[in-house]
Amino acid sequence: MKTVNSMKLSFLSKSVNESFARAAVAAFLLPLDPTVAELADVKTAVSEAVTNAIVHAYPEGYGTVYIEASLTDTGKAIIKIRDKGVGIPDIERAMEPLYTTSSDERAGLGFAVMQSFTDRVRVRSTVGKGTTVTLEKNILRASYGQKRAD
Amino acid sequence: MVDINFQNGTVTARLSGEIDHHIAPQLRGQIDARCESLRPARLVLDFGRVGFMDSSGIGLVMGRYRMISLLGGRLEVVNIPENLRKIFVLSGLEKLGVMK
Numbered sequence: 181m182k183t184v185n186s187m188k189l190s191f192l193s194k195s196v197n198e199s200f201a202r203a204a205v206a207a208f209l210l211p212l213d214p215t216v217a218e219l220a221d222v223k224t225a226v227s228e229a230v231t232n233a234i235v236h237a238y239p240e241g242y243g244t245v246y247i248e249a250s251l252t253d254t255g256k257a258i259i260k261i262r263d264k265g266v267g268i269p270d271i272e273r274a275m276e277p278l279y280t281t282s283s284d285e286r287a288g289l290g291f292a293v294m295q296s297f298t299d300r301v302r303v304r305s306t307v308g309k310g311t312t313v314t315l316e317k318n319i320l321r322a323s324y325g326q327k328r329a330d
Numbered sequence: 331m332v333d334i335n336f337q338n339g340t341v342t343a344r345l346s347g348e349i350d351h352h353i354a355p356q357l358r359g360q361i362d363a364r365c366e367s368l369r370p371a372r373l374v375l376d377f378g379r380v381g382f383m384d385s386s387g388i389g390l391v392m393g394r395y396r397m398i399s400l401l402g403g404r405l406e407v408v409n410i411p412e413n414l415r416k417i418f419v420l421s422g423l424e425k426l427g428v429m430k
Contacts, residue, residue, distance in 0.1 A: 195352035200380075220382070220413050228385040232353040285358065285393040289385040291420060296420050 185211070187249040192233045193242050193263070201230045201247060208249050209257050212319040221297040222257065224316050228290040229261040229313040237265025237311065259315045267307040275303065332357050338362050341370040346379035349387040358390060362397055369385050373398045376411030387414075388421040395426060 187208050191197045202223040209222060226247075233245045246262040270273045275291040292303045300316040333344040343361050347353070356360045365373055373394060380387070405428045408420055423429060 195350075198352050199348060199349045217413065223382060224384050224417065227350055227382075231386070235351065268398075272417065283428070284355070285389040286420065287385045287389040287392060289388055292420060293385050295416060 181189065182253045182254070183250045184253050186248070186321050188246070188248050190244050190246045193238050193245050193249070193265075195231075197245070198227055198234065201245070202226045203226045205247065205249055207300055209251070212255060212257065212320050214250060214319045215321065217290055218317065218319055222315075225297040225301075225317075226259060226261065227316050228293045229315065232290050232313070233261060233263040233265070233311070236268075237263035239266060254318045255321075257315075257317045257319060259317075260312055261315070262310065262312040264310040267309055268303070268305040268311055269307055271303050271305055331332065332360055335362060336364070336370065338367050340374060341365055341368055341372070342374040344376045344379065346381075348382040349390065350381055350382075351386040352386050354386040354390045358393060361394060365394075365398060365401060365403070367412060369401055369403070371403050372396075372406065373403055374406045374408055376409050377411060379406065380411065380414060383414050383417060385421070388417065388423065391421075391423060391428070395428060404428075408427060428429040 189204055191201065196291060205226045206219050206223050209219065230279055237243060244265060248260045250258045257306045277289060277292040291301065294315060298315045301312065302314040305311040331346045335342045341364055345357065349357065375391060375394060391407055398405050407428050408430045410429065418429065
């Protein structure tokens with residue numbers, strides 16, 4: 181599996197940047213010729229991961245959220261959403277559906293949505309150092325768009 | 331964005347655009363303010379013009395269900411676009427019987 185394209189972006193952990201983040205990742209995926217449904221799945225999963233970082237990572241103020249995305253020659257999109265915030269003490273618990281530490285009417289479905297809307301979700305976190313969420317999505321028609329991705 | 335109308339005891343909130351964690355609190359504030367002053371028997375959330383929604387939209391529905399129930403009214407969620415059906419099904423909101 182070879183990486184054929186990659187991108188990095190970073191932005192302040194302000195909620196107004198949630199739409200920018202998912203739109204940027206969606207635009208990056210376009211050369212793989214995703215279906216409307218695949219693109220919506222990725223946008224939704226990215227929005228959840230970015231929102232988690234914005235809501236939880238920097239409780240004392242704003243920090244930076246980093247996104248790294250790559251496309252492989254097998255048509256897989258790999259998207260890493262990373263922060264250098266407080267970290268998650270208990271990842272297993274945080275990933276339970278309906279679990280939320282926020283009082284702001286959050287549904288507690290963030291990780292459930294990420295898992296349902298992508299093919300693989302990995303979470304690595306160290307308390308006091310930050311969290312990385314890696315999303316993988318296979319774009320099924322990718323062979324049609326491969327030339328453009330190259 | 332949301333366009334709110336009141337007629338025959340029903341508040342109808344026509345939502346449009348994208349619903350995420352940034353937008354949801356603004357929608358919540360506008361819908362709750364109208365419901366608290368009008369005390370409708372029914373609140374209808376119309377998703378027909380919503381192009382994108384993450385789980386913040388589910389939180390918005392769950393919160394409005396609680397709010398209108400406390401006011402003695404009932405909630406209906408209508409015109410859910412096909413592309414949003416997946417997240418509604420995942421949320422289990424169907425069990426509340428509010429999705430029309």
